[in-house]
Amino acid sequence: MAHFNQNFLDSIERELPSHLTMDDFIAYSNKPLRLSIRVNTLKISVDSFIELMTTKGWQFDPIPWCSEGFWISNNVEIQLGNTIEHLQGLFYIQEASSMLPPTALFEGKTADITADTRVLDMASAPGSKTTQIAGLMENKGLLVANEYSASRVKVLHANISRMGVSNCALTHFDARVFGEYLFETFDSILLDAPCSGEGTIRKDPDALKNWDNNENKGIVDTQKALIESAFLALKVGGSLVYSTCALSRQENQDVCHHLKSVFGDAVEFMSLSTLFPHADKACTKEGFLHVWPQIYDSEGFFVAKINKLTAVERQQEEPRKQKNFPFTPVKAKQIAELESYFKDTFGITLPKDAEIMQRDLEYWLFPKAITPLIGKMRFQRIGIKLADALKKGYKVRHEAILALPSPSMINLNDEQAREYLMGRDISLAERIKPQGEVIVSYANVSLGVAKHLGNKLKNNLPRDLVKDKIALYP
Template identity: 80%
Template sequence: MAHFNQNFLDSIERDLPSHLSMEDFIAYSNKPLRLSIRVNTLKISSDNFIDLMTQKGWHFDPIPWCKDGFWVTLNQDIQLGNTIEHLQGLFYIQEASSMLPPTALFDVITNEGLQNASCDNIVLDMASAPGSKTTQIAALMHNQGLLVANEYSASRVKVLHANVARMGVANCALTHFDARVFGEYMFETFDSILLDAPCSGEGTIRKDPDALKNWDNNDAKGIVETQKALIESAFLALKVGGSLVYSTCALSRQENQDVCHHLRTLYGEAVEFVSLTELFPQAEKACTEEGFLHVWPQLYDSEGFFVAKIRKHVSVERQLPEPRKQKNFPFTPAKTKQVEELAQYFKESFSINLPEDAQVMVRDLEFWLFPTPVMPLIGKMRFQRIGIKLADALKKGYKVRHEAVLALSSPTRFELNDEQAKDFLMGRDISLQERVKPQGEVIVSYANNPLGVAKHLGNKLKNNLPRDLVKDKIALYQ
């Protein structure tokens, strides 16, 4: 049962549209959320995933604003986060409403924004962790272009990277800043920006009944100043003609509509509010007079959410002079011979073709694959991590890295059954029934998707899963 205080209820009553009732708001806020997931199309199509999981007792209901999002019901009680399919990145457990902002950013339903999947586009996710929207954006970009994923909290950057790697994202560069610096450091750099702003979290009460037990409007007022500073920074970092999506899981006007109007007050006709009325069927039920989506829990039986799309029409004045270039970048481009040897190793060992326009960089004995559009940005700000680590150089040859296997497609894999896949993810070696000629390094897979690398010794597969990914418990369907 959700715990409301009277101040919160009074605030909701002021902002709730006249055609919606407080009784319905309270009733839906006390209902448990429907379980929802998003299929990771970087690894598997939604149709193939549905075919795979229907056999395991899953039932799917499509989420109207995300073509790869589904409400799911299961035949048995099972921890989805411990399933093989989740650990190998075939799906992300994501609340349905949180799938709205990336959909709005790319106008997926109308196809207006599919140009954003080009090889040159640069997208910024200003507040990324844990990575649900970041990995959704990467899938919509088809791993093309560059996705800069920023997270202010140091403890959450590690979680963000783990999810990016698990989902096979290859076009991402991670940063760790207060996002207010982007307007200064990356002035008019990005084609598209998502600002899922820190907020009071009023819309999350169905997930956490105690979320609003001590709600105080004065706390929200402090958050609003941060939100205004962040949206100003985002607008400065946006290219002319680019699109910015501002979203929160708050319900009040002051954290939502008022923040967007603040931006228009500052920059006038440079700011266009883009209507989201036709973003998906029945979107108009949630639309404000400006065309923003203000999703109340009772509208779609979901969490509360707010989404606004803003387009930048003309350039605006830079607030500060361009910062000095960052020095001491530790990577250098790999030599042509090194790239050729590395490409040969991936081709011969795993049937993986490195991208023809691959930007292979080297640091000490490490080889990395950088998204090409990141190169002009080197020196403008400090990156925590760029692209994916391909391999380490050995005295003779190379040693492939786990994240490269998850992100780069290979048609040749050693397929495991349920029990073998479980054992592999628990760090165990896999015994083979027949002794055959050793094959060296092989990619092991489940449901025709990679799990990692093992060394084929003839009578067993020696487990090479990174120790930090080894699980104590794996959930199998009965």
């Protein structure tokens, strides 16, 4: 049972639209959330995933606002996070309503995404929305994913790598700096702002046990500063989505109206009433989505879409250029060698709309759209690490194998895939000529690299990714 205090209930009663009831709010807040997942289309099609998992007892109920999202049920008690399909990045366990902001951000725009498109996710960890955005971008263009918490940056990178995202650059800043450092740089920006988390009570019954409206003032001040920074970093003609998992008007509608009071006619509120069937049930008079738990049987959520109609004044002078960038472009001869190595060894064609860069003996694949931003801001990590140089030749990196598609893989069955993810070598039924480095896969999606020795596959999975336990379906 959720723990409500009376102050919270009083505030909800004041906020709740007239067509909704407090009884329903309390009843739905005490119901467990429906389990929901999002298919990772960077690795597998929705149809192929449904076909694969239906044989394992999954039943799929489509989430109306996300074509890759489903509420699922299955007859087997199994830890989804320990399944082969999850560990190889075929799906992300994601609450249904949190799929709304990326959908709103790219409504009608996915066809316009090119190698020059730049998108910013201002508060990214653990990565559910970041990886959803990367999927909608089909790994094209540049996605800057920022996270303020140092410990959460590691989790963010692990999820980006697992899901095969290659167009991402990670930053670690208080997101209030983006308006100053990258003024009018981004085509689209998602600000999923830090908030009081009132909408998450179905996931955490104790979330509001000590709720105090007076403590939210500091959060609101931060939200206002962040949305101003986001608007400054947005190009003219670009779109900003502001979202929270809070329920109060002061953290939601009021923050958006604050932005309009600062920037006036440059701010245009876009209606989300037709974003998906029955979206109007959650719409405010401004066209924002204010999702209460009882409307769609989900977490509470708020989503606003804002367009930037005209240029605004830069608030601060452009900061000094940052020096000592440790990467240099790779010469044509080395590019040809790397392309040959990936093609001849793994059947992988390196993408042409990216740039190969070098740091010491490491070779990296950068999104081309990052180039004009280098020196303007410090990036924690850009793109994916392709390979390390050896005395003779190259050694591929695991994240490159996860992100770059290959037609040439050795497909493993369930038991073999489990053994591989547990760091074990795989015996082969017949001894054949050794083939050297090979990609092993499951469901025709790569798991990683092994060395084919003729009678077995020697496991090359990075040690930090080895699992003690893998859940198998009976």
